[in-house]
Amino acid sequence: MKKIYLLVIILSCFACKKEAKKDDLYPTTETAQTPEQLGQEIFDGKGNCYSCHQTNKKIIGQGIQEIAKMYKGKNGQIVSFLKEESYPIVDPAMYATMKTNFAVTKNFTDEELKALEAYILSNSK
Template sequence: MKKIILIITAVIFISCKKEENNIPENQGLVKNKSAIEYGKTLFEGEGNCIACHQAEQKIIGPSIQEIAKIYKDKNASIVSFLREESEPIIDPSKYDIMKTNFAITEEMTDDQLKALEAYILSFSN
């Protein structure tokens, strides 16, 4: 009888176990946050993109609107550029400055880079 109670208790314990969130930390979209919102968080936070890129005006780098327009017009991939898999298409003379930031983007997941791209391209409207 004790064995049956022990087995039933074990089954109940296992079936009531708290479900884990299978989204690894820092892996893509945060629950309840759109890609654009997540991209904005990365752009202004750990990506530190905002240090050189503003929404409507060029400071060190081109504006987000300019980046969005050119990448959309050329059907180019911002993710590929941030992965250093494609050449700069906006202002190649500033490429050496941008290269210092690739240390940050190479640590980002594909989902994070896609969220950054979604945020930037949201300025093309």
């Protein structure tokens, strides 16, 4: 009987070790994320950007392909736009609608803003 208990204890220790190893893997996957991937995650997630910006057609805001094309063509800085430090160049008539989002984007870190920029620019054709 004692032997069985001992076996159970030993086995459960192995189980613990395996789980600890799995957890160790997560940070590595996180750092392997590219800026574009992080940007997409924010765009589709906490940024809520997708609700007004689709990929290739205008709904409320321009599609991000069009935004990317204009920003590349005019050498614009999406990061400074999202910090409200530069003027709109895509659709200035609709600027007031976009402006409501600066309350959100101003809370993002520079890394997050750069990631959003990288994601948007990666959509240009």
